[in-house]
Amino acid sequence: MxxxxxxxxxxxxxxxxxxxxxxxxxxxxxxxxxxHYVAERFFGRSKNRKNTQREGVFKKCPWNQEKQSTVFCYECHEELIHNPVFLPEDIKLFAELVESRNLNEHGKRKGKEKIAGRIQLLHEIIATGLKSLKKE
Ligand SMILES: [Zn+2]
Structure with a gap:
């Protein structure tokens, strides 16, 4: 070691x-x-439900990062990354983007394509925001 x-x-x-x-x-x-960069639950796995498999959101990782992980401190992992702040105006704009990409839902149906799309959209928003702030 x-x-x-x-x-x-x-x-x-x-x-x-x-x-x-x-x-x-x-x-x-x-x-x-x-x-995990991409949550295990998105592939139907969970640490809390060992040896059980649920329908995942993704069959194949859209970013090719399945099972890839990194290390954080408790604060950055549990307090920062797991609790992003969305203010009412943020949610409103996000919902508008969701609808404009046809990722909104009226009633839930079989299949997880819509939530998969919303997860990818949220990642796109984060990546775009990061690149934009980095330029400043
Ligand atoms: Zn940290």
């Missing part, structure tokens, strides 16, 4: 695996946690 320090892929802090995960302490906030 290498003794190179492991860092969070977002904030760059040094992470550890000494325990106290999620505790409201410096130890808890800097605990390492692995994050």
């Amino acid at each position: 290498s003794n190179k320090l492991e860092k969070c892929g977002i904030c760059g802090c040094i992470v550890h695996r000494r325990g106290h995960y999620a505790e409201p302490t410096i130890e808890g906030r800097s605990h390492a946690t692995r994050h």
